[in-house]
Amino acid sequence: MAGLGAQSAPGPFTQQPDLVDRYGTIIPRPPDTHKDKTTNPKVGAMDAILLQILNGLDKGSAYALIALGLTLIFGTLGVVNFAHGALFMIGAFCAVTLQRLLNLSFETVDETQTDFLGNALKVKTPYVEAWFGPQMGGAIIDWAVPLAILFAIPIMVFVGYAMERGLIKHFYKRPHADQILVTFGLAIVLQEVIKYFYGANPIQTPAPEALSGIVNLGAIVGMDIVYPVWRVVYFLFSLLVIGGIFSFLQFTTFGMVVRAGMADRETVGLLGINIDKRFTVMFGIAAAVAGLAGVMYTPINSPNYHMGMDFLVLSFVVVVVGGMGSLPGAVLAGFLLGILESFASMNEIKSIIPGIDQIIIYVVAIIILLTRPRGLMGRKGVMED
Amino acid sequence: MSNSNFTRRGMLKTSAVAGAGVALPTIFTASSVAAYTNEPTGSSVTLGFNVPQTGPYADEGADELRAYQLAVEHLNGEGDGGMLNTFSSKELQGNGILGKKVEFVTGDTQTKSDAARASAKSMIEKDGAVMITGGSSSGVAIAVQGLCQEAGVIFMAGLTHSNDTTGKDKKANGFRHFFNGYMSAAALAPVLKNLYGTDRSAYHLTADYTWGWTQEESIAAATEAMGWNTVNKVRTPLASTDFSSYIAPVLNSGADVLVLNHYGGNMVNSLTNAVQFGLREKVVNGKNFEIVVPLYSRLMAKGAGANVKGIHGSTNWHWSLQDDASKAFVKSFGTKYGFPPSQAAHTVYCQTLLYADAATRAGTFNPCGIGEALEGFEFDGLGNGKTLYRAGDHQCFKDVLVVRGKENPTSEFDLLEVVEVTPAAQVTYPIDHPMFAGGALGSCNAG
Numbered sequence: 001m002a003g004l005g006a007q008s009a010p011g012p013f014t015q016q017p018d019l020v021d022r023y024g025t026i027i028p029r030p031p032d033t034h035k036d037k038t039t040n041p042k043v044g045a046m047d048a049i050l051l052q053i054l055n056g057l058d059k060g061s062a063y064a065l066i067a068l069g070l071t072l073i074f075g076t077l078g079v080v081n082f083a084h085g086a087l088f089m090i091g092a093f094c095a096v097t098l099q100r101l102l103n104l105s106f107e108t109v110d111e112t113q114t115d116f117l118g119n120a121l122k123v124k125t126p127y128v129e130a131w132f133g134p135q136m137g138g139a140i141i142d143w144a145v146p147l148a149i150l151f152a153i154p155i156m157v158f159v160g161y162a163m164e165r166g167l168i169k170h171f172y173k174r175p176h177a178d179q180i181l182v183t184f185g186l187a188i189v190l191q192e193v194i195k196y197f198y199g200a201n202p203i204q205t206p207a208p209e210a211l212s213g214i215v216n217l218g219a220i221v222g223m224d225i226v227y228p229v230w231r232v233v234y235f236l237f238s239l240l241v242i243g244g245i246f247s248f249l250q251f252t253t254f255g256m257v258v259r260a261g262m263a264d265r266e267t268v269g270l271l272g273i274n275i276d277k278r279f280t281v282m283f284g285i286a287a288a289v290a291g292l293a294g295v296m297y298t299p300i301n302s303p304n305y306h307m308g309m310d311f312l313v314l315s316f317v318v319v320v321v322g323g324m325g326s327l328p329g330a331v332l333a334g335f336l337l338g339i340l341e342s343f344a345s346m347n348e349i350k351s352i353i354p355g356i357d358q359i360i361i362y363v364v365a366i367i368i369l370l371t372r373p374r375g376l377m378g379r380k381g382v383m384e385d
Numbered sequence: 386m387s388n389s390n391f392t393r394r395g396m397l398k399t400s401a402v403a404g405a406g407v408a409l410p411t412i413f414t415a416s417s418v419a420a421y422t423n424e425p426t427g428s429s430v431t432l433g434f435n436v437p438q439t440g441p442y443a444d445e446g447a448d449e450l451r452a453y454q455l456a457v458e459h460l461n462g463e464g465d466g467g468m469l470n471t472f473s474s475k476e477l478q479g480n481g482i483l484g485k486k487v488e489f490v491t492g493d494t495q496t497k498s499d500a501a502r503a504s505a506k507s508m509i510e511k512d513g514a515v516m517i518t519g520g521s522s523s524g525v526a527i528a529v530q531g532l533c534q535e536a537g538v539i540f541m542a543g544l545t546h547s548n549d550t551t552g553k554d555k556k557a558n559g560f561r562h563f564f565n566g567y568m569s570a571a572a573l574a575p576v577l578k579n580l581y582g583t584d585r586s587a588y589h590l591t592a593d594y595t596w597g598w599t600q601e602e603s604i605a606a607a608t609e610a611m612g613w614n615t616v617n618k619v620r621t622p623l624a625s626t627d628f629s630s631y632i633a634p635v636l637n638s639g640a641d642v643l644v645l646n647h648y649g650g651n652m653v654n655s656l657t658n659a660v661q662f663g664l665r666e667k668v669v670n671g672k673n674f675e676i677v678v679p680l681y682s683r684l685m686a687k688g689a690g691a692n693v694k695g696i697h698g699s700t701n702w703h704w705s706l707q708d709d710a711s712k713a714f715v716k717s718f719g720t721k722y723g724f725p726p727s728q729a730a731h732t733v734y735c736q737t738l739l740y741a742d743a744a745t746r747a748g749t750f751n752p753c754g755i756g757e758a759l760e761g762f763e764f765d766g767l768g769n770g771k772t773l774y775r776a777g778d779h780q781c782f783k784d785v786l787v788v789r790g791k792e793n794p795t796s797e798f799d800l801l802e803v804v805e806v807t808p809a810a811q812v813t814y815p816i817d818h819p820m821f822a823g824g825a826l827g828s829c830n831a832g
Contacts, residue, residue, distance in 0.1 A: 045637075047636070047637055048633065048634060048636075048637045051633040051636065052630060052633055055629045055630045055633055056630075058629065059627060059629070059630070113795070115796065116704060116705075116715060116719055116724075116725045116796070116798060116799075117715070117716060117719045117720065121795075121796075192439075195439075195443065199443070199444050200439075200440070200441055200442065200443035200444045201444040201650075201653075201684060201685060201687065201688050202650055202653045202654070202685075202688030202689075203688060204653075204657075204687070204688055204689065204690035204691075206690060206691070212661075213663065214661075214662065214663035214666070226636070226662070226663050227662075228661040228662055228663070230661070231629070231661070300627065300657075300658075300661070301626055301627060301653075301654045301657060301658070302653050302654070302657060302688045302689070302690075304441070304650060304688075306441060306650075307626065310624070310626045341630065342629075342630040342633075345630035345631055345634075346630075346634055347617060347619060347634050350619075357622070357630075358622050
């Protein structure tokens with residue numbers, strides 16, 4: 001009956017009553033294999049909160065990775081790079097490209113089947129499957145996205161290097177407004193180029209079969225928190241990349257010089273170190289970080305040419321909230337805003353403040369900038385001259 | 386000193402009065418000079434195809450443009466004639482429209498109302514387009530329809546599914562061949578009842594704009610009428626990309642059906658996210674959890690890949706239909722372009738033929754004459770069976786297809802399969818139905 005569904009559903013810890021037929025005979029209920037959990041509001045609410053924390057960490061992973069790259073570029077070269085979202089998008093299309101390359105096929109005519117025009121069907125067989133056999137070839141195609149990491153790193157470093165040397169270096173001495181205009185223009189050009197070759201519709205780029213599906217993260221503590229495997233992989237991957245970048249800057253000589261250059265570029269230059277060259281390398285690394293974030297994001301949402309712009313504005317808010325030029329601030333703000341955004345999407349919150357899900361990030365940004373004008377972890381003197 | 390009465394001002398006044406006097410007897414006929422906006426005077430007539438050439442629906446726009454070009458070819462007597470051969474009206478002879486060669490100009494709606502209005506305005510004012518058609522969004526369709534009403538040209542809507550287009554925002558100069566949210570609901574509800582029963586709890590995720598609102602209202606009303614309970618209706622921003630935070634609350638809501646009132650990229654992402662979160666493997670209230678996508682687009686479904694398998698929705702037309710008209714159109718389009726047409730391509734091709742036919746039957750390009758010819762026009766042979774262009778709201782009433790994501794597709798185009806053809810009578814509603822209330826058709830404007 002209508003209206004009963006939400007209230008009468010049995011929960012996982014509720015013993016369901018046996019059925020009684022019209023003659024009063026008790027019919028034992030078969031063992032419950034359902035995952036229902038709607039009658040225990042506490043469990044439901046706890047699950048919902050934990051799920052939104054996971055969602056927030058997941059969203060925050062992408063924000064943090066993009067913001068980290070933005071901060072690296074701003075901290076080293078002093079450039080506000082509005083094309084950084086486009087780098088994220090190009091990374092995603094590296095995965096699409098590799099998927100297409102692996103799916104390059106030759107055609108054989110199958111007379112027993114017809115195509116939509118009634119002609120003999122041309123069956124496509126990927127070269128990879130022909131070379132390595134259907135099983136191995138299929139597995140290689142299936143793992144296109146993880147394999148694209150290797151494919152994307154050199155491409156993204158090159159794209160970053162070319163972007164910096166070819167265009168952005170000419171704007172170092174120009175005002176930030178000029179830098180924003182030229183990089184924003186570049187972002188539009190890049191996305192239109194991608195649209196020209198790949199079209200405007202989203203392109204499905206699935207995760208490997210083994211990493212698809214869901215995992216019950218609450219099983220250890222006796223809860224039922226199912227979460228997509230690939231999203232967990234994405235979160236762990238982002239932690240790995242963030243850890244890698246921080247280690248690189250903290251524990252290598254190259255990183256030490258870069259950090260010194262970020263603190264006082266002139267002095268490092270006076271010591272005879274070619275800091276510009278190192279900063280160019282950092283631009284390439286920042287591009288690669290954005291690109292990797294894009295590659296791994298493709299199974300979460302099918303990539304399209306516009307995905308970079310969708311993330312760009314949010315990532316800038318993340319950078320400003322975290323504190324301009326602060327790498328830990330960017331990461332912290334990324335995860336923080338991701339979690340807040342997820343919580344704001346909960347119906348309970350939206351029923352109190354309708355539409356809060358659309359503005360939460362900006363509201364938080366305003367509050368933080370009013371109370372801490374340099375952002376959460378911003379340093380004195382950055383962007384204040 | 387001259388006392389002549391032939392002053393400059395007097396001459397102008399006299400000329401104006403004389404001109405009006407000469408024009409008066411013929412101003413109500415089609416052949417009068419500038420009797421209506423952009424009356425074609427040469428040997429050709431210009432149509433304005435206003436489609437998204439940039440922006441998120443650019444691929445649908447490109448497919449619409451292909452269909453328009455094909456329609457123009459067929460109208461001008463080129464190609465194999467396509468659905469001209471199957472169309473029940475035999476007025477069109479392949480010699481253009483009223484003997485004038487059909488030419489066209491294109492505009493880019495960018496799927497933005499202001500850009501769409503600007504491009505339509507430009508085509509009307511600068512290019513002399515006598516009719517505007519196209520679009521892939523209800524917001525845009527409603528905006529351009531209003532503009533065409535003011536400008537005095539006919540608007541043959543493209544892909545627009547909001548009830549409002551022929552409901553509260555209907556206009557005398559606007560005509561819609563595509564179906565609407567109410568029709569989707571009326572076609573889907575009985576199928577869903579058969580498949581999933583009457584004791585279901587539905588959770589709606591809805592794109593926050595005119596189309597989403599009217600579809601949500603239609604589907605909720607139709608499913609509640611058959612006994613379903615609507616657990617929640619959640620509006621999602623149109624710019625959303627990751628729907629995970631909207632999907633997560635569904636898991637604990639007690640709902641056992643998720644209705645995705647999303648289209649385009651939103652649909653691809655929300656459906657992908659819902660499948661990722663294991664909703665389809667979930668069992669709630671003792672029933673398998675189900676997902677419904679009320680408006681399917683094959684072009685968009687491609688982006689969701691295997692996630693569409695087994696998921697039901699509705700569509701205006703599908704290339705796999707086996708009637709003569711659909712086969713003729715698929716053959717014509719497929720031979721020219723190498724792949725089958727989308728429903729967007731089909732509806733705009735039909736709209737172009739219907740406009741040309743109406744002009745021919747009316748013997749004029751005057752929008753009022755064409756409107757009169759389209760109003761109450763019954764036809765067949767355009768792929769949807771017998772169809773009526775209802776006079777009272779300018780909405781086409783025809784069969785609606787209920788489709789399902791195909792389990793074992795044989796090609797990249799073979800994503801959907803038709804599970805039921807819902808007869809037109811079942812999706813027909815009275816003109817004063819509350820979901821279409823407000824607004825008035827008004828009278829036609831010839832400019």
